[in-house]
Amino acid sequence: MSRNSNNTKDDTHTIAVLVENKFGVLAKVASLFSARGYNIDSLCVGVTQDPSVSRITLVTRGDAKVLEQIRKHLSKLIDTFKVMDMGETDSVEREMILIKISAPKASRSEIFQIIDVFRGRVVDVSTDTITVEVTGDEGKIHAILNLLQPFGIKEIARTGKVALTRGAKTLKGSKN
């Protein structure tokens, strides 16, 4: 398989799956991974423009053979409409992260500068912490975490990746 990828590491893949928006379907997707010993690095689920359909975006790792099996088994689930390896088309990938940084008065201005460069948003401030929200692709998130590290990161929460293909192309998923 060749890919012009947004997938930074060679064996990391972002896969989008359109499934029935129904209880238990996520358990089936998770079971498929656990039954085969495959790991999920991140997972993000939300309803689509069609309320009966959910979009699962998951990041997983594996060589071409493993990926092929993952794709085939995801497609085989009765509740699945569509599966796509986002690395195989030109796509936009984003993740949001909340970072709580220890920020005594002395270092605040420097922290604000970094946040500014990354177009982050300060969403909470206390006497000695700042919480910032940053959205971007993996590279950007990685970079800001690196830069903020020296100030002391107290806690982070990441949403996991979501992705859409560029241009007019979409992942069709509705029943009709």
Next chain:
Amino acid sequence: MELNGSQIMIEELKAAGIEMAFGIPGGAIMPFYDELLKADFPHILTRHEQGAAHMADGYARVSGKVAIIVTTSGPGATNLITGLANAQMDSVPLIAITGQVATNMIGTDAFQEADVYGCSIPVTKFNWLIKDVNEIQNVTREAIRVATTGRPGPVLLDFPKDIQITRAEYTPRESVESPLPAPRQYPELDMDGIEKLLEAIERAERPVIIGGAGIIKSGASEELAKFAKATGIPVINTLLGLGGFPGTDELFLGMPGMHGTAYANFALCECDLLINLGARFDDRVTGKVSSFCPKATIAHVDIDDAEIDKRVHTHIPILGNVRDVLITLNERLRPGDYDEWRQTWTDWKANYPLQYDWDGSIKPQYVIDQIQEITEGNGIYVTGVGQHQMWAAQFIRFNEPKTWVTSGGLGTMGFGLPAAIGAKFARPEKDVWLIDGDGSFAMTLVELATAATYNVPVKVAILNNAYLGMVRQWQELFFEKRYSHSHYPENPDFGMIAEGYGVKGINVTDVNEVRNSLETAAEHDGPVVLNFLVNKEENVWPMVPAGAGNDEMQLAPPSREARS
């Protein structure tokens, strides 16, 4: 008309042509059972839910039709898990209907509540927890479609007690609105793939066919016979493919792999074209993948694309129904010249036949040979799991598809007796022979009560070696004869046990009684258990050790090799 949830489900089951049910009632499924009294298909009350599942499994393998299994919630449903896993591994269609606690009790650790939806995800093709009476019509219809189409498999419907009695308007309908994504459309026949295969067949010098369960399930036996006859290509059948090609045909090479025939494994090692028709390259067939068919172009026809390239790299993948593909192949065949190859494999067949020696004890292979002789390959043959299963696979020569019922993928000891009962329900006109092991038989022998109650005349031949024989064989060969917990020195008197269940039971200890006892059993009007006290230390040969390549096959124990 207004019906309750149970009635609606039964109407839909009838409309779908369900003809058979197996199960055991309990609190959470009682309303459904109450309506089942009025259903016009029979229900067989079993002694264990696992038995019900295997009966439905045996019934489906022989009839090609789907039966329902009905259990209560909690333990009734969890007792099904082995049966579902077994059917899932061997792609057998089943519909399990399990009672569940009322919807307002779900998640409260209510009496006999179990997360059956969660438990059954990995062992079903599809499952569903019914939460609304109005979805029953669509869901039941879809359950049957999913179970029986594409690659078949088990489906479970978890049915809460309150929904079973909730009333709703019901209108019988020709077609229903599917609550599921549209079934996957299989592509038009892959003509490119087929053309590539035809070219490979024309070019090949040493082609061989391996026919799997896909031949049986797609009803492709006749097309396979045409294909083999027209080309002269020899046929290997996997464990689950047995019966897909006549066992007496000169083109038949038997079973491949771990306990396959020598000539099948030789053919795999030497062939230059392997045509896999609906087999999934199980590890017991391939042995070490790196030395599997080392010289061959590999073509694989399968209805499930997740099987293609899963373990063995395929040069010519063809996604599709095996029968459809064979029909097209047969219309365009351009066979090559395989005369030299034919000479090679016919010599192998002559020089390395299956054999066993004769020492005055009852050899298990001899009993199977005799069963073969008196039934002339026209019976239905069912097995447990172990050595006896491998001998049955080696020594029975099947005449037809759907006459061989064995647990392949999961290797479920205890499958035999209930599966045989299910098989007999499917084809009452056929003689159904269960060839079982003492260990396997003991796991589900309680279903003798079912055979007696419903007078199901299955013929049981226990090849009683007082061992978990297959385990003992591995211990002898690979664990320096340390027989850790594989011996049953105090086996019960199975003949007497049978009598206790009201089933004719005969213990056979003398080799001269074997034929007679089999004939007695065949003529007896009712179920029979023949308990053959066979040679305890007989081993299954040939054997490819686990993890080794098929080229490392041992024909017989080293000391005996010279003689055979």
